[in-house]
Amino acid sequence: MKITGVELRTVRMPLVAPFRTSFGTETVREAVLLRAVTDEAEGWGECCAGTAPRYSSEYTHAAADVLARFLVPALAGVGSAHAVGPALAAFKGHRTAKAALEMAVLDAELRAWEQPLSQVLGAARTTVPCGVSVGITDTLPELLDVVAGYLADGYRRIKLKIEPGWDLEPVEAVRERFGDIPLQVDANASYRLDQAGLLARLDAFDLTMLEQPLAEDDLLGHAELAGRIRTPICLDESIVDARAAAAAIALKACRIVNIKPGRVGGYLEAKRIHDLCVAHDIPVWCGGMLETGLGRAANVALAALPGFRFPGDTSASDRYYSTDITEPFRMEDGHLRVPTSPGLGVTPVPELLDAVTVRTEWIPV
Ligand code: NPQ
């Protein structure tokens, strides 16, 4: 397979409701999408970086810039997805941009081979259970209404976003109102180790896990915290690649791993982390980054692997978008169907894609 070039597109998609976390409030999802053109097939990629570098150091304009200047041109001579990572290794960081590029080449390659992504990754199921991530609200009654709506939709577990000042009370209110539902929390690195006493009070609520309480680069802090609380710690931001996952497991910094392909540099590295975690008996689950139907399709394929043992943030398309750029993912009995067509198994609808595109650039390889 010979790669001709890559089209970079920046899209802006309105969210159905503002999504508030400890690092800010999003009302519009800006994302960089890629279309890899080869002599055999075309493939789509999605960069999960956000508008501002608040979740991680990456952001959309920087991702588009590093792709155009360095990453896409470095694909000269690359003929398969497995060669993308090595070809980009000389460039430091920018994992979400690298992940998007590898995803586009992988999609093109699998479409040429007529193989679905799920099969190539090693999927063990045809549907995956869905969880949903619930943003911070202004009031507790508002939060309870939002959670009630998602439970009525059929979501199999609820994840509450927390931050200092919005933690014990919302968790207690949700437990009191909805009883013994699968419930977990995500702090997006908003606590410090000296708040371990406060976090230990979450133990009373039987949460499935506490996700990323401390800073991204604080594996030792998480290991220390793990000795002071009973709620299992799950790491998200800290797991930037398979080596970080190995270190976190060795240090006992986490008992569960959130896998986001964008955060770790691609679906192939995500698969390596899955295999490593299975070997260490560490359950994993698939995170979410407010993906369009493209990233959602690939995440659902990944979430079908056997080591994924909790419902993911792989929600239905309508959790985020009233109109997606692909055929929307719909929840059936709390599950999404794993795509079965070659590659991602979904393609953008040209008119829908054009309607949300704010910038297009062609980068020859
Ligand atoms: C998490 N996702 O697990 C992330 C955080 C997140 C579904 O909770 C733009 C770019 C908006 C990145 C919102 C969920 C985002 C974003 C949330 C990441 O930590």
Ligand code: MG
């Ligand atoms: Mg998280």
